[in-house]
Structures are given as structure tokens and as C-alpha cells.
Amino acid sequence: MRLPKFAYFAPRTVEEALNLLADHGEGARVMAGGTDVMVKMIHGLLKPTAIISLLEIEELRGIHFDAKDGLTIGATAPLADTASHPDIVKYYPALVHAIRSMANVEVRNMGTVAGNICNAAPSADTAPPLMVMNGEVNLASLKGQRRLSLNEFFRGPGVTNMIHGEILTSIHVPPPLPKSGVSYQRISARCGVDIAAVGVGVGIVLAGEACKDAKIVLGAVAPVPMRALETEELVQGRERAQELLGQAGDRAAQEARPISDMRASASWRRKMTAVLTRRALDEAFERASRR
Amino acid sequence: MKRFSIIGKDVPRTDAATKARGSAIYTDDMKLPGMLHGRLLRSPFAHALIKHIDTSKAASLPGVKCVITAEDTPKIKYGNWRLFPETQDEYALAVEKVRFIGDEVAAVCAIDKDTAEEALDLIEVEYEDLPAVFDVASSMQPGAPVIHDYCPTNISVNRKIKYGDVEKGFADSDYVREDVFTVHGVSHAYLEPCSALAQVDLDGRITLWTSTQVPYIVQCLLASTLGMRENDIRVIKPYVGGGFGGKMELRAWEFCAALMAKMTGRPVKFTLSREEEFLAGRRRHPMTIHSKVGFRKDGTLTAKDLKIRLDGGAYNAMGPTATFLCGNFGAMLYRYPNYRFHGEHVYTNKPPASAMRGFGAPQSLYATEIQMNIAAEALGIDPVDLRIKNAQVSGDEIPDVAVISSCGFVESIKAVAEMSEWKEKRKNLKPGHGIGIGCYSFISGGVFNWFNTQYPFSAAEVRVFSDGTAHLLSMASDIGQGSDTVLKQILAEELGLRMEDIRITVADTSMTPQADLGAWGSRVTLMAGNAVIDAARKIKEQIFGSVSARFNLNVIHELECKDGRVQSKVKSDYGLSFGEAVAMAQKANRGEPIVARGSYTPRDKGLVTPAFGFGAQVAEVEVDRETGLVEVKHMWTAHDCGTVINPRSVEGQLAGSIQMGLGYALSEQFVMDGGKTLNTNFADYKMPMATDMPPSDVVHIDTYEPEGPMGAKEAGEGLASPTAPAISDAVYHAVGYRCMDLPITPEKILEDLEKMSETGDKQA
Structure with a gap:
């Protein structure tokens, strides 16, 4: 297939990148690992006039964790590095699981968490765990910086609340609270390497045995990774019990708004929303009780 | 020995x-001085008349060297069954009519691929849409749209086999089982997409490098369609990245490369994209299989009546051979004293199905093997014992078909049962786990000469x-x-x-x-x-x-x-x-x-093959009752391929067969919207990957095939058959879902489990 003609830039600083983005207008596109952008271009779905690669910008590469400020994942940190980072392995196991279950080795070596978020697929695996952990994105533009909760980031398939001229520089996740637990469960028809047909993220914080705060995000069952607010409410104040898991699963399935496509039917997606919500909630309880 | x-x-x-x-050079790796790049324009309609084609804009695009339609060709039909010219139903480029989405309509060659691609958009084709049919039942209805004028019924091949007295056999039976199975189409998904490069000498002779399984057939059919002498065409097969039956005919791009090289005097290369391969490439025949088998109380087979309808798609391709073979495979494995087969090859407005690893056997034997398992349960006999009781042995004669020379089938069943601890596992597996068996027999080449070669x-x-x-x-x-x-x-x-x-x-x-x-x-x-x-x-x-x-x-x-x-x-x-x-x-x-x-050249070897391979396979699965997902935990195989010439090669064949069998059973299918294939890439066409492969053990049964070289016979293709029934039977053993319509999907399993729990059925 024909690759469109485009200009390519690899600036060294964020400021340079922002200037390029402003100079080249609507046709300019920011790229990190390129595992989504290039594929779309090859298939004629994206025809940028300029590609601005972030890979040469040193400051965007890092992954930082500290117990007070939490986790910052730079825009160009590869998925593979993120999933093998010792602090992330220790404090954010659900994110590690999400990354390890997505794509394949080659794509994880090139692709980035930031790219997975900016691509804004309803099935993006990193979105549910990041959202239930109160993840935020740091956006830079020539006008300055802003921070946006991931809850407010997605608008539709492939569409986000970033405005042209902005670059996502990093993703921030607060440090895990005591007695908190997070789980991500996903399913696809092909067991090994496949796009998620449904993904569910659950994050809870316990007070004693009871859940004092719950966040539940459903992936691939709505135009955006969606909060299951009613299910969260249902879980609030409750203790871990089979009955609760069942109720939560059923409620999440009701909340989901899946469609039928070639990967799965709406009815199977709904059923899987229930199953995965049960499983994720159970694991989140388990993890929270151990912390 | x-x-x-x-x-x-x-x-x-x-x-x-x-x-x-x-460093291996495949066709697409080759570059010749002055080489042009070709692209094909494909039909967006499943069935339509071509009213008019205007290529002038495309031809005037800078860099375009040649644009052709059927009008630039000699319009000579081709097909591999040269002995029966009426079955030769295909033109390289569509003449007057297109019959499936992806049918080749025109070809362009240009100085680079991008220019050729751009030129395709400039070709103006006026179509008149015709009613189309996408399944066999609709295609066979009276008054259905006629896809080929020569064939008003849309049934292009009728094949019957009969021996013994089937009705009498059923009358003498204690148990008769009748089922309808449907099996779906899947892709060969060879890693190397089709590619052809043609060069013309100053004296007009053509050299064609092409990714093919059949250089001789391509040579002959290219000669007849171009109106040239066979030996003025030289076909060379470079390294080929897989075929599995999908590269065994003359194809449009080979013809167009040769003709356009002649017209331009420059080398011309065509390489298909993966999307084209999925959209328009050959595929395994979907079939509807109506099978009736009879047994005596003790498990002895009495008769089999098999009716198969093949969804052939828009052209015959290798469908006639598949029709013939699935009837023969229906009579294999077990001793059917009375047998009747009626196969019909039916046109539909879909991409043509053709030969694919197993060539009718995976479909036909799926029905055979599942029915054996159903009957075993009904008769209260272990599936392994029922098979051994009826298994074909050396010296068995299948009327009108063949005499089985070497046969290690019983030994294969016994060996696979032993290595998988069948008897023990059938009784004592954890909930959600199941074990199942499937068997196969396959040919070591055909004795038939429908290509009508004059050579050995x-x-x-x-x-x-x-x-x-x-x-x-x-x-x-x-x-x-x-x-x-x-x-x-x-x-x-x-x-x-x-x-x-x-x-x-x-x-x-x-x-x-x-x-x-x-x-x-x-x-x-x-x-x-x-x-x-x-x-x-x-x-x-x-x-x-x-x-x-x-x-x-x-x-x-x-x-x-x-x-x-x-x-x-x-x-x-x-x-x-x-x-x-x-x-x-x-x-x-x-x-x-x-x-x-x-x-x-095989002579006096019956109607099918000089030698049959045999084997048996056991699968152990775990089924998640909540999600319907099936995980294959282990495969065991015992097979008889005569003398094993290269064990590692045979094991490679086995691994490949299991991989394809997994996909056929569990995950691969074409998602179609009418005649349009929607999943045209590997993200959505779900072929199992390395991470999905189960551990596997194999035993080669020691036999010596007298007709084979150093005692060898078929290895690896027959193995495409047993995996799907073995997995299917294991899923039934695990959760009670009996798959009568491949593939086995999580949705089907869950629906069935729900039905069972509503009706209070207890699963096995």
C-alpha cells in the first residue's frame, strides 16, 4: 500500500517539538514508537503531512517512581521497559499484567504506554488499569502545561480531549494507597496474541474488610474505556463475598454498551464483562487484603 | 526391517x-533491470455484468506502461481438469461478468508499485449489479441466479460412489445415527503471498518465476491461455514460503505478468498483498455433510450413506478433485460393508474454494470421527475400542477405490491410547478437563490424470x-x-x-x-x-x-x-x-x-492412490465454563507414514498440522458480509500463534509400504484431519458441548451450556 508523502522531524527538546507541531498545522502528527501510527499510514487510514518523532527527546524517555509522588512514565518509555521496571512490578502489578497481555514482543519493544493511551482504542489494554489507579496525563503546549485525569481524556474511538498543538509528555499515577488492590482481566478469542475483546480494570481500597473506595473501568464494551459507576457504587462499603462478586458482575454487564463486530458479538462481550468483573474484583480484594 | x-x-x-x-531468494526478492510492477483491479461486486471499462486515464498516468483488460487477452479459459474441458471455467481477467468480490477485472503495470496502485483508481468500470448467492442452499434453489451460463443448476460437479446395499445394511442395524454437520472455510495463510515475475527473451520466449506448487501445470496452462507452445514457456519455482494447496493452479497474476512482459518487452512482477490474499485468495471448502451410519449392537459397522455439498465459490478451481476425494475419504478408516456417497460441487458468489491441506479429508473425516464418538456413547463402547473393532487393516479392499497395502491404523490407535493414558483419563479428569480422539487416513498422491499429462x-x-x-x-x-x-x-x-x-x-x-x-x-x-x-x-x-x-x-x-x-x-x-x-x-x-x-507413474493402483497413510490423535483440553474458552493442554499422535525418511521433518509437519488443526477447530474463520470478506489481516483472521501451541508427543508406527520409496508414504497432510475432531470430542468430554458446526467458539459453548442448565441436562 502507498505511504503518503510526509516530512519527518526528530526534535531534541519538547519545545522544539511543540514549535514544529504549531508550524505544520493540522496535518502534523506526533509519533512515539510508531506501532499504531505507521500501521494506520500503511493502510491509508492516516495521511499526515508531517511526522514529529519524540524518540530523540531525552527527558521523555524516563520512568520514575518515588513513594511520595508516585509513578511517572515518560511519553517514549517502551511498553517492555515499563512492564519490567522493578518499582512498577512491585507496586503496579495490574499494569504489568495489562502490558504483558497486549501485542507481541516486537510491538512491546517499540510501542509505548503513552501511545496506547493516545491511540484511544476502546480496547486499549493500559487504559483500564491506569484509570482505576487515578492515572493522569501531563500535556504540554506552547501555552503551558496542563494535567488531565484519564477519566476525562477519552472522547470516542481514536478521539481524545487533547487539542492540536498539545503533546502528551508523560503519564502520572499516584502512589498506591495502603490496603489498596488493583486487577486487570482481559479476554480474546485467540489465547496468545490478540486484541482484547473485553478488558476490565478494578481498583479498590479497603477499610477493615469493607471496600471504602472502588473504581471499575470496562474496556472494549463502549466507544471509550468506560467507568462502571453503578457497579462501583454497588461495591462501595461491601466485603468480599461470592454474592457481591456475582452482583457486581451482573451490574457491570448491564452497564456495558458493547457492539457486535468481527472480534466478538455484543452478547458474548456482555457475558464476559460479568465474568471478568467478578474475577478482577476478586483479585483486587485479594491484593488489597495483602497490603 | x-x-x-x-x-x-x-x-x-x-x-x-x-x-x-x-538469504533465500523468493520471487518477490527478485529484481530485473527495467522491471515493472503490476497490480490487479478487483471487482467490488459479488455478481455483476461489466458494461464498459475505460482505461484511458490510467494509461495516461505518468509511469504507467501498460493497462490490460480481458479485451487485450486471447480469452481462453483454463482449469486443472484438462481432461474435462467443460470444467475449465476461469479467465485470467473477467470476460463480461464478475462472479465474486475480488474477481480480477484489469491489470496495470508501472515503473513502481505506488504508481501502479494509483493507476488502479483511474480505471473506470461500469457494472450492472446482478442478484448474488452466498450459500449452497440458496444457490441450488430453482430460479437462483445462474453464475455460469454453461451450468444452469449451479451444481458443477456430481460425484457418486456406491458399493454393497446401503438400505439392507441399515435394515440390519441395531443403531442408526443420522447427522448434519457444517464445516467452514479457512485460509491457507501461507507466509509468502503469491508472486510472479515474467521476462521475455528477444525471440519471444517467456521465463516466469513464480511462487507455485505446480510449475509444470502453470507452464501448460499459461501456454494454452496465451496461445503459445508449452516449451516456449519456462517456469521456474524459486524458494516458496508455503502453499498448502493454495498455489496449485494457473492464476491471474501469472498470466498478466507474462502477457504484459510480452506487450512491454520489460520484466513484470506482481506480488499480492496480504489483504488481497485474504479477500480473494483460495480457501478450504465449506461443506454441508449429511451422514447416516449404521451399527450392530456389538459395534460392527453395517452401512454409511454420505451426502456432501461443497460451497465451491465462484469457480471450480480444485473443487472437482475435492468433491471426488471427500467421497473417497468418507469410505476410509473403517470397514463399511455398504457405502453410498453423493457429492455436489455448488457455485456461489464467493471467493473460490480449492485444495487445502487434506483436500476434502478434514471435512469428511470430521463427520466420520464425531459420529464414531456419538455412536460409541450410544452403544456404550469406548471410542477407542469401537475404532479398533472397525479399523481397516492391510489387505483390505475398498471396492472401486483401492487395496490398502500397508496399514498401521490399529497400531496407531493402540499406541495413542497408551501414550495419552486414555482409559484412565476418560474416567478421572478434573472438572472442565476433557480428552478426545480423532483419526485419519490420507493418500500418497493421486493416481488420477485429470490434468491429462502425456508425461510420467x-x-x-x-x-x-x-x-x-x-x-x-x-x-x-x-x-x-x-x-x-x-x-x-x-x-x-x-x-x-x-x-x-x-x-x-x-x-x-x-x-x-x-x-x-x-x-x-x-x-x-x-x-x-x-x-x-x-x-x-x-x-x-x-x-x-x-x-x-x-x-x-x-x-x-x-x-x-x-x-x-x-x-x-x-x-x-x-x-x-x-x-x-x-x-x-x-x-x-x-x-x-x-x-x-x-x-x-502409478498403474493398476485402483482409482485413488498407490498408498494410504494412517494415524490417530488424542487431545486433552480445559474448557473455562464461564468464558467458553478452550485451552488445548496436550496432543498425542501416533501415525503410520511407512518408513520415516527424515524424522525431524516429519515432526515439523506434525507441528504445522496441529497449528492448522487448532485454527480450524477453534479460532480461524472468514467473517463474511454477504460476499465480502471482512477480516483481511492477521489481526482479525485468528490464526493460532506459537504461544497457543500445546505440548505434543508423537510415535511413528513402524510399517513398510511396498509401493513407496524405501517403504515411505504420505506424512503430514493427513495429519490436518484428526486435530479438529480430537479437540471437538475432548470439549464434549469436558463440558458436554458437541460441535456439529465448526468452528468451536466460546459463544457456541456458552450458549449450549446455558441451554443444558435450563433443561437440566447433565453434562458428561
């Missing part, structure tokens, strides 16, 4: 190093030299299955040489001996192997005389080629090195080179 020195050894594949290094089915030429080397020439096609290695092993064994002593030249229709019908139907090892042995023995005849004279041997002494020497069998010091023997024989004959031709 005969003792061999190279046969049966894990000889490294001759193509392994170059492929591992990435396979041929070989062997040249030997005084430096102790040999040169093997054969038109046999290694498409990744490893035949180059196997043929070298056979020659090395026969001449007592080492692998490194042998040079091989293959699959070049001008340089290698006429002819070879190609790599399909598991014919190469047996047929080309026999041709190599024939040639090698003629070489030995030419050199043994001189050696015998040199050592003044008694006329009753036999000579042999062994360990690089030609020597007396009884006194090995009466002998000399192979090279010295060749030199001596050459001197005795005024320097004439020592060359021999060998060939193989």
Missing part, C-alpha cells in the same frame, strides 16, 4: 541455513561424476515441506553417497526432466522418490558392469553402493570409490557421461 544409512536420520534440511540467514507423473535425472559427486534434477517442487532434502536423502541412500556429495536442481520446466504434477496430495515423496530410485538404479547398472569386470567377480556376486564405495556385497575389499567406479565406467564407454532418467 531394512537397515539404512541416511534414510531415517535427522539430516538437516538443505534449505535451513539459507532460510535462517534470510514424476521424473528424475541423475548425473554422476568421477569426483564422487552426483547431480539430481527433478521437477518436483519443494514449497517448504522439505522434498529437496528427502529426494537427496533417497538418492544418497541408493548410491551410498553423503548429502554433501549431491547437487540438486529442481522445479525448472526447461532444465529438469518432464514432468511432475507438482507438490500436492502428498505425492512428492512417493512419486518423485520412486523416480529418483529408478534413475539411481539405472546409474548403478551402468557402473556395476565395469566394477565387476575389474575384480573379475563371479556372475552371482551382487554389488552395492555403500559408504562412498562401489563394492561386492560379500567381499567389500573387492571394490573402489564411487568416483573411481564412475571414471572406469565412463572410460569403458568412450567418455560418455553417466546419466540416467527415472520416472514413476
